[in-house]
Amino acid sequence: MLNGSELGTFRKQLLDWFRQFRRDLPWRQTREPYRIWLSEIMLQQTRVAAAIPYYERFLECFPDVRALAAAPQEDILRAWSGLGYYSRARNLQKAALQIVAKHGGQFPMRLEDALALPGIGNYTAAAILSIALGEKLAVLDGNVARVIARLGAIRGDLRESARWQKLQETADCLLDPESPGDWNQAMMELGATLCTPKSPQCLLCPVAHYCQARKLGFAESLPEKRKKRATVEVTLAAAVFTDEKGQTLLLPPPRNTKERTSADHVPTLVSKMWHFPTLSVTEEPAANLLAFLRKLTPEVRRHKWQLVPAGRVRHAVTYRAIAIFTFFIYVKRLPRFPGARKVPLSDISGLPVSNLTRKVAHSALAAAASLPAKK
16 A cells, blocks of 8 residues: 555654644553553443543552452442443453463463453454554554555455455554554544544545545545344333332343343343343233243232333344333332342442443333322
């Protein structure tokens, strides 16, 4: 794509721009591998603005890899609660345990050792090792791929295997060997702030002169859109028990199951975390929910509970569009479900819960405020 003196000028212009205009982000104040690693994991599927407060709170709870390895998983998930994609948090601890056991508590310096850690792929390994340790490894993520595609006027599905490999080879060639960490961050910063998916700010771009797509007049149409997976509609019903003290019940994280995961698989939808009694339904949500509760414990059969509709919640998980019918069940004393815990309905954050569960709680509280007071 570029070579010789032209490549040198390109690198200098992009690095000068980055060092002058880069965003002041907390993980850019350090070269500590643990903190770089944490930031890279959090920024997967999460916007920078949303990740910053979680990053800072997480470090207060788990300041280093040994603290993370030694912590109860429930504490880690509670600190992560709200960020979504909770397998990231689980893999963080698995990797921390491996780092402590096999690498003396130090993030491994060799690429093959980093790639052997749970939750770390080619991009994450290259980012950590280049930024924290100065290794000459080029990153390739969505932002970088978009920049390279526009520079080279590359059409087609960028995620197609052979094309992605070509993009990686180009990223490797463009990498500044003198400043690999800054270079990778500069490429990502360019894609995140100027060379954005929609309305790229070409007039402000420090390397617009080299952009073939801009010269040809179709920069904004690249990369070409991928075919999205068809949306699947999922309907759930959730029971929100409430006693006279405002306490409610949450069921424990579902145990690992070997059953095939379907679009309406409740353990997946609640991120395998604490949740309200919930099941997938196709019709008659109240009747099916009551039958489900009766199966949870024999005690339920002795009660004639009234399920009070408490609104419908909308939620999305990847390709799923989820509607959750929420029902209040007012009781003098909360029933006993295996492993369940009592928490205030007004604040269920004492346990690690998913965004779906949090939405159900918020909907129930809003509905409760509009219902007549119980005598």
